Amino acid sequence: MAITEEPPLELEAGDPLPEYAEQPLGVLTRPSGNTGIASWLFTVDHKRIGIMYGVFAMFFFLIGGLEALAIRIQLAVPGNDFLSAETYNQVFTTHGVTMIFLVIMPLAAAFANYLIPLQIGARDVAFPRMNALSLWVWFFGGLFLCSSVIIGGWWENAPDGGWFNYAPNHGVAFSPSKGIDFYAIGLQITGIGSLVSAVNLIVTCLNMRAKGMTLFRMPVLTWMLLITQFLLLFAVPVITVALFFLMFDRLYDANFFNPDAGSDPLLWQHLFWIFGHPEVYILILPSFGIISEVIPVFSRKPIFGYKVMVFSGIAIGFMGWGVWAHHMFVSGLGPISVTAFSMSTMLIAVPTGVKIFNWLATMLGGRLKFNTAMLFAVGVVSMFTIGGLSGVTHAVAPADTQQTDTYYIVAHFHYVIFGGALLGIFAGFYFWWPKAFGYKLNERWGKWNFWLQIVGFNLTFGPMHILGLQGMSRRIDTYSEGFGFELWNLVASVGAFVIFLGVLIFVINIFVSQRQAKHLPPVGPDPWDARGLEWMTASPTPEHNFDEEIEVQQVDEFWFRKYDIDDDGTVHRIATGDEVAQPGTATGVHLPAPSYWPMVLAAGLPFIGYGLIYNLWLCVLGGLLVAAGSFGWVFEPADDPDAHHGGHDDHGDHDDDPDTDPEAAAALDAPEGADDVAIESEEAPVG
């Protein structure tokens, strides 16, 4: 593992570790090895953790997608009884919660985990075991949430208050099933995962960058992901407070949101949307980052206005905190607040528009190669534009009084979250697939994937603009004949199946491409002639990322090692990607060792959740697991003294200036010293 922490005792380098530290708790030996399922379950490697985020998120994507299909079947014709009102309310709630918290956020986390260390030239994140912890806490929290569908009967106990879960409808009096308890506790658990991950990735970006990789040389993707982590860091605590109140209201008869006891139900709305609106940017900014990497590569031009791209992202991140009440224009806030939030919401369109024009300017005059990754990226530019523009139409608060809580809003945010975030993530899949797995996804299948998805998407959500303006309310389990809703609902339902087919083709493509790859030459480190440091090592990425530290001198460092620009502006190749890239064959690189404890700790949390809902004794079990995980973790040295990695000789030179040496700085700042993650050229002999 790239990261080791100092053992609890002060040891001189080379001293044998005491017995208890080698065998924590004296019972278990440390997991080891690079193959088999255990090497995944207990890994602390940021790349494997990233891939697992992706795989688990795709599993939840299947669940959320099937729920979407159930919704569209129910709404295909008026007066349908495919789902009862009771079931429908649970299905649309879990669809929203799943897609936001268990699909888009973790898919972004997959890219963040995999790519941030690679893009900044690091060996791993700052705290690898905490990285594993955030994965497992999130995953177990997700399973806990989903288990509400099964526990206590099939679709009897799932949350039924909508993802926004307004007070006082979320109280026991109005939602007597256990569903909203699962919601309140489950989202607190996944929130822990998000927070841990946010802290970890922020420290990584700030402390682990390679030599010369100043903040304004970081790729746009890393920048957007860094902003996202700051948004998470500040937003998640707010929803956690709200969920904590809600949990006490429901489980212990508190009155935080009970109007009969004099509480103001708008308290929940404020807390929820102060989290909820930055959440929108948490969902979309990673995708903005992804396409800012893809479009330059397939335009053969650098990103247009790098600094403006970064600053507009920062601006969106800041302004995202000042617009939450636009979700509450009709709640009776009073005209002054409504006017102020209406203005601030319009203002946020400006930096967003800047990004769109900058992407277009990046393409202008370029050499555009429309392979699947580029198609998805350009798809984001046009589809997100629709979502952004419809957003402006309901920033106009008087118009919003007609539009809010209708299908117009459903159309709007699906254009943002599906057309923006998810299509961008698919662009990322196609773009970085060869880096992660060593083979390209098939382009033929890829194009089918893209076109089916984009056509299905527009068939599904385009008509919802019309339905909303025709007055169809959101969150209704059925509608009556005669209001003019029949045609477009049917079209939308057909579209949903086309999307499903498109995603299915993506999954097929993975297997087809994997089989084909066996008969193709290896993709090499740099299959796209790309620009970022992540392409400067072998594909798939070796466990230790880079053989030796890269010294960065500019934005797009890798590209400038391949090409030179003459004074007259012509581009000359000076080296091939294969020549520049590191072979990834270094041996004896000191890497963090796997650990059981993050998973043990994470596994305790759902038991505490079940315990709070059903039987407090389960809390004892959960608490014991958490305690065991914490103690095991504390007493376990971060690196495995038994693992072969060339000994501890590389710990010798700690006399660097902590201001310039990320390793030393991290070691000083961080409780789990990050001393080995930063790459020391002397520790890794280049093969």
Add this chain to the structure above:
Amino acid sequence: MRRLRLPAALLSVVAFVAGCADDAELDTLKPEGEYSEQIDNLIDPIFIVAFLVFFLILGLTLFMWAKYRVTEYEEGDWPEQVHGKTSWEIGWTFIPFAIMAAIGAFTWILLSDLNATEANALPIQTAEGEVMWDPHVVVVGQQWWWEYRYYFDADKLEELDDANGNPAKDLPPADIVTAGQLVMPIGEEVELTITSRDVIHSHWIPALNGKRDAVPGRFSPWKIQANDPGLYFGQCTEFCGLSHSRMRMQAVALTPEDFQEWVTAQLADAETPPGAEAWLEAYRAADGSEVEAPEATGAQRGLVAFTQNCASCHLVQGVNDLTYDGATQVSGAAPNLTHFASRTTLAGGILDLYNPDGTLNRNNLESWLRNPEAIKANAAPERGMPNLGLSEETIDDLVDYLETLGPRPSDEMIAATQVD
């Protein structure tokens, strides 16, 4: 396939316009009142600007696809490496900013207009003589129907209290209490005071104005206005639990004369079925205890059945008003039925009470009484109307009795209730 994009986009615009053109009673783009017209006048140009911006961006994308696409990269074929152009970037920061500022200015103006109210005086004949009424209706949402309360004495409105607890559960007695249909005079600014007895609902008559949430513990001001007499459909738009989709309402806009007629009728106690007067008097005097019932006509038997099965939740002024003390639901309320048959819908605005030919829709009324949960999912008895297990004879009698709770609405309103 990319070539199909532009035609497909144009087609969708055509379809969009066509889609809005058919008969959609909740359409937000077909205003029928002053305020909805103001909103429409603001948003229509913004829609056009939005379309133009979208087609600009789509057009640029297509242009670049046509002009700059290559199928394979050739070694050495690199375009000029442009890293940015400050003047352009300033341009696309400030032009959108200017557009937004313009939209923002108009938004600001309209917002202050929509939130301002004027003091009007509409002469209304009440039991106490003529009063000058500033048209005002207190709107109370609960799962899953709307109550409308009329106070002709403006001082009563002062008693609405938004202090602690949920004051909507303890409102001062109103002159008129009705359910499901908001009756209003045309041409007048009708102020609304919107609140809720349980969860948050949202009151929305798209043809007359945007929506405003009904928040328990709050009295939110809003206003509506209708240009012409008619029946305007509405729907609860804030998710309010199990039967949110089945919580509807209509605004019934009447000429001032018709409105006065309606007020006069509503102020009166409910009609008593002929021949049941003596029994009713005894029932009221006995304060709810057993009184031997007349069993001659269906309506007479229905009155008795009402007192036995319905009166613990529903109020009919002139029958059980002496004993009525709120309903058993969480909200503490059930629709006031005093002039039930003067409305054109029932069950929270979802079922037609009259057939297109003007006769009572017995079928709807009977199936509602037979098993309300089958029509409107609920969690009775706490929330929603329970299945009372009534016999077919009792249902028949109740329907006969409910039909007497008129006066019958006008043929125009009955016709306007039909959606097609």
